Amino acid sequence: xxxxxxxxxxxxxxxxxxxxxxxxxxxxxxxxxxxxxxxxxxxxxxxxxxxxxxxxxxxxxxxxxxxxxxxxxxxxxxxxxxxxxxxxxxxxxxxxxxxxxxxxxxxxxxxxxxxxxxxxxxxxxxxxxxxxxxxxxxxxxxxxxxxxxxxxxxxxxxxxxxxxxxxxxxxxxxxxxxxxxxxxxxxxxxxxxxxxxxxxxxxxxxxxxxxxxxxxxxxxxxxxxxxxxxxxxxxxxxxxxxxxxxxxxxxxxxxxxxxxxxxxxxxxxxxxxxxxxxxxxxxxxxxxxxxxxxxxxxxxxxxxxxxxxxxxxxxxxxxxxxxxxxxxxxxxxxxxxxxxxxxxxxxxxxxxxxxxxxxxxxxxxxxxxxxxxxxxxxxxxxxxxxxxxxxxxxxxxxxxxxxxxxxxxxxxxxxxxxxxxxxxxxxxxxxxxxxxxxxxxxxxxxxxxxxxxxxx
Numbered sequence: 247x248x249x250x251x252x253x254x255x256x257x258x259x260x261x262x263x264x265x266x267x268x269x270x271x272x273x274x275x276x277x278x279x280x281x282x283x284x285x286x287x288x289x290x291x292x293x294x295x296x297x298x299x300x301x302x303x304x305x306x307x308x309x310x311x312x313x314x315x316x317x318x319x320x321x322x323x324x325x326x327x328x329x330x331x332x333x334x335x336x337x338x339x340x341x342x343x344x345x346x347x348x349x350x351x352x353x354x355x356x357x358x359x360x361x362x363x364x365x366x367x368x369x370x371x372x373x374x375x376x377x378x379x380x381x382x383x384x385x386x387x388x389x390x391x392x393x394x395x396x397x398x399x400x401x402x403x404x405x406x407x408x409x410x411x412x413x414x415x416x417x418x419x420x421x422x423x424x425x426x427x428x429x430x431x432x433x434x435x436x437x438x439x440x441x442x443x444x445x446x447x448x449x450x451x452x453x454x455x456x457x458x459x460x461x462x463x464x465x466x467x468x469x470x471x472x473x474x475x476x477x478x479x480x481x482x483x484x485x486x487x488x489x490x491x492x493x494x495x496x497x498x499x500x501x502x503x504x505x506x507x508x509x510x511x512x513x514x515x516x517x518x519x520x521x522x523x524x525x526x527x528x529x530x531x532x533x534x535x536x537x538x539x540x541x542x543x544x545x546x547x548x549x550x551x552x553x554x555x556x557x558x559x560x561x562x563x564x565x566x567x568x569x570x571x572x573x574x575x576x577x578x579x580x581x582x583x584x585x586x587x588x589x590x591x592x593x594x595x596x597x598x599x600x601x602x603x604x605x606x607x608x609x610x611x612x613x614x615x616x617x618x619x620x621x622x623x624x625x626x627x628x629x630x631x632x633x634x635x636x637x638x639x640x641x642x643x644x645x646x647x648x649x650x651x652x653x654x655x656x657x658x659x660x661x662x663x664x665x666x667x668x669x670x671x672x673x674x675x676x677x678x679x680x681x682x683x684x685x686x687x688x689x690x691x692x693x694x695x696x697x698x699x700x701x702x
Contacts, residue, residue: 271307271469272307272309272681273307273308273309273350273351273468273469274308274309274310274311274347274348274349274350274351275308275309275310275311275349275350275351275352275353275464276310276311276312276324276325276326276347276349276351276352276353277291277292277293277296277310277312277325277326277327277353277355278312278326278327278336278340278352278353278354278355278356279326279327279328279336279353279354279355279356280327280328280329280330280331280332280355280356280358280359281327281328281329281330281358281447282327282355282358282395282396282446282447282448282456283325283326283327283353283355283356284314284316284325284327284328284329285316285317285327285453286329286447287317288442288447289441289442289444289447289448289449289453290447290448290449290450290452290453291316291325291327291448291453292448292453292454292456292457292460293310293316293318293323293325293327293457294316294318294319294320294323294453295450295453295454295456295457296456296457296460296461296464297310297320297323298457298520298522299457299458299461300461300464300468301522301525302477302494302522302525303461303465303470304470304471304472304473304525304529305464305465305468305469305470305471306471306472306525306526307468307469307471307681308468309679309680309681310323310324310325311324311347311349312324312325312326312327312343312347312349313326313343313346313347314326314327314328317547319518319519319520319545319547319548320514320518320519320520320679321514321517321518321547326343326347330359331359332356332358332359332360332366332370333356333357333370333373333374333377334369334370334373336356336373336377337373337374337376337377337380340377340380340381341380341384344380344381344384344385345384348384348385348388349388350385350387350388350389351388351389351390351391351464351467351468352381352388352389352390352391353391353393353460354374354377354390354391354392354393355393355395355396355431355456356395357370357395357407357410357411357414358395358398358404358407358446360406361403362402362403362404362405362406365406366406366410367406367409367410367413370410370413371410371413371414371417374392374414374417375417377390378390378421378426382425387425388425389424389425389426389427389467390425390426390427391427391428391429391460391463391464392414392417392418392426392427392428392429393414393428393429393430393431393459393460394411394414394415394428394429394430394431394432394433395407395410395411395414395431395432396431396432396435396437396440396448396452396456397432397435397437398437398441398445398446399437399438399441399445399446400444400445400446404446407432408432411430411432414428415428427463429459429460429462429463430459431456431459433459434455435452435455439451439452440452440455471526472525472526472529473529475496475497475498475499475529475532476496476497476499477494477495477496477497478494478495478497479492479493479494479495480492480493480495482541482562482563482566482567483559483562483563483566487544487548487549487550489548489549491542491543491544491559491563492521492542493539493540493541493542493563493566493567494521494528494539494540494542495537495538495539495574496528496529496531496532496537496538496539496540497532497537497575498532498533498534498535498536498537499532500535501537501575503575504571504572504575504576504577505535505536505537505575505576505577505580506535506536506537506576506577506580506581506582506606506697506701506702507536507537507538507539507567507574507576507577507580507581507582507701508527508528508531508536508537508538508539508581508582508584508609508697508701509538509539509541509563509564509567509581509582509583509584510523510524510527510528510538510539510540510541510584510585510589511541511543511560511583511584511585511586511588511589511590511592511593512524512540512541512585512586512588512589513585513586513587513588513589513590513611513674514545514587514588514589515587515588516545516546516551516552516553516556516588517545517546517547518545518547519545519588519589520542521540521541521542522540523540523586523678524538524540524584524678525540526678526682527584527690527693528540530690531697534694534697536697536701537574537575537576539567541559541560541563543556543559543560543563544556544559553588553617553620553621554621556588556592557592557595557621560592560593560595560596561596561599561601561602564581564583564596564602564603564605565602565603567581568581568603578603579606580606580701581603581605581606581701582605582606582607582608582609582696582697582700582701583596583597583605583607583608583609584608584609584610584611584693585609585610585611585613586611586612586674587611587612587613587614587643587673587674588614590609590610590611590612590613590614591613591614591615591617591618591621592621593608593609593610593613594608594610594613594615594618594630594633595618595619595620595621595622597630597631597633598618598619598622598627598628598630599621599622599626599627599628600626600627600628601626604628604631605631606631606632606700606701607631607632607633607634607696607697607699607700607701608630608631608632608633608634609633609634609636609693609696609697610633610634610635610636611636611637611674611675611689612636612637612638612641612643612644612673612674612675613635613644614643614644615644615648615649615652616644616648618652629659629660629661630656630659630661631661632661632662632663632664632699632700633656633661633662633663633664634664634665634666634692634693634696635649635653635663635664635665635666636665636666636668636675636689636692637649637665637666637667637668637671637675638667638668638669638670638671638672638673638675639667639668639669639670639671640670640671640672640673641671641672641673642672642673643673644673646667649665649667653665664692664696666688666692668685668688668689671685675689676689
């Protein structure tokens with residue numbers, strides 16, 4: 247009996263590599279399917295809501311890959327969805343696609359683009375089986391999560407889907423392998439509630455429901471990089487177009503008195519971006535005893551707004567935090583404003599703006615220095631608080647000469663400036679959606695050192 251037990255333990259260990267918490271490794275994920283994976287200007291894909299779920303819950307070591315790009319508030323996100331194509335098409339092309347994008351995890355949702363009159367189910371199941379074989383021939387360790395597909399009100403065209411879902415479940419069970427897993431996207435799916443007018447494609451609520459189903463399965467096998475202490479989301483501003491603007495508040499494990507806080511504003515050129523950009527930093531700050539707050543503000547891609555509108559939100563968010571310092575358990579005299587690129591530009595403007603409370607300090611990551619003063623009328627400008635300034639010498643938006651001129655001008659006014667130039671780094675210094683580099687550690691260390699002085 248010892249050999250079978252040893253074999254079983256070895257198998258379990260090999261399948262648990264992704265879930266190991268000691269050394270979380272970088273994991274690539276590919277959404278594979280048709281238009282429901284791809285999304286469009288008129289309906290939503292699950293891919294970006296799934297990324298949001300993973301990132302916000304500490305699974306920041308995940309990267310989505312694929313040959314195509316879907317639009318979202320980040321700008322784009324990679325996937326492998328092909329509108330109007332069926333599972334046979336995917337089977338015909340998966341070998342060449344997967345060799346280029348050998349994802350650790352493949353999310354396969356493909357059951358549409360046939361007619362019931364074709365009696366397509368047997369051929370579709372054969373294609374699923376072939377897709378699995380081709381992926382595992384290239385990467386035997388790949389995990390393929392197959393979905394029972396969402397149902398549709400477009401009948402009788404999609405009357406075959408219930409039968410297809412039965413056969414998909416049988417197919418997955420036949421492998422007896424944890425590397426071929428099943429999720430039921432059809433469970434609780436109400437096309438009248440979750441799809442757009444065509445009765446097929448998800449509206450935002452439907453895309454989020456699909457994302458939650460994928461997420462619940464993925465967390466069984468993914469390594470988590472960050473662990474949540476206490477996170478709240480609060481609305482600081484309502485009635486801005488079709489959405490509320492929120493603060494994501496990360497709290498340290500122990501709070502016995504009002505604590506210092508770091509408030510982050512994301513990058514994205516006032517066009518794109520997400521407050522999740524700073525999720526790693528926020529978790530890190532809580533370990534040091536700070537409260538960390540990541541601010542959502544209006545951006546052009548979502549709200550059709552201008553940089554001036556974004557700065558109004560930044561100012562309103564900062565003032566809201568100060569006014570609610572007691573309920574947030576924050577010391578309003580020990581708040582540092584931080585940001586990257588556009589966010590850093592507005593954080594710098596807020597530090598210069600006499601209409602706002604004076605922050606204890608600023609952390610400015612590669613700001614666009616020529617745009618800072620544009621947000622603040624000249625008669626409302628004041629001397630800035632101490633600040634940290636980080637930039638790469640290959641920055642495409644702020645030259646080193648512009649950065650030096652800005653820093654010298656502030657120092658001439660008596661501002662305490664700490665700066666660091668990263669050789670060979672551009673704009674941004676690093677991509678937060680990808681695996682952190684050695685530069686990230688230097689950036690974090692510089693920030694920690696500044697915070698210890700600015701808000702001890």
